[in-house]
Amino acid sequence: MNKINIIYWSGSGNTETMAESVYSTCKDNAHSKLLSVDKASIENINEADILFLGCPSMGDEQLEESEMEPFMETISSSIKDKKIILFGSYGWGDGQWMKDWEERIKSLGGILIEDSIISNYEPSESETDLLKSLGKKYA
């Protein structure tokens, strides 16, 4: 059974809704955890077989700067060879924050095992279905 940790930051709830969709289909796996980033530690990275990381586009196409960005810096030496799926919500941009985040994960040696899931504001029904299917697939 995979240990699945879903770690996210969300300000207005859209990325949180995405995280909850993943968790809804893997929570019966006793090893799965849903953690907002302020509750997460490097241990939650090291213990995970599959890591879902979620953050919306903030600043100017950046990760949220007060919690998610420092967390990324803290965990950067633990990313190598980790199986990772990225997700998050955005507004008016073109998704550049996610492309930059993907490059950053790859440059740290992380393995992106699925295409990232991005939602324009609230996740659509098909995006929600996709997130649920990924939770189920890896549980």
Ligand SMILES: Cc1cc2nc3c(=O)[nH]c(=O)nc-3n(C[C@H](O)[C@H](O)[C@H](O)COP(=O)(O)O)c2cc1C
């Ligand atoms: C301070 C701030 C900065 C933002 N910057 C961007 C941005 O650069 N590009 C973009 O597409 N959306 C931007 N957004 C829109 C958010 O990504 C969008 O509202 C998203 O749904 C928020 O996700 P959340 O509900 O999980 O917090 C910004 C929102 C805020 C509040």
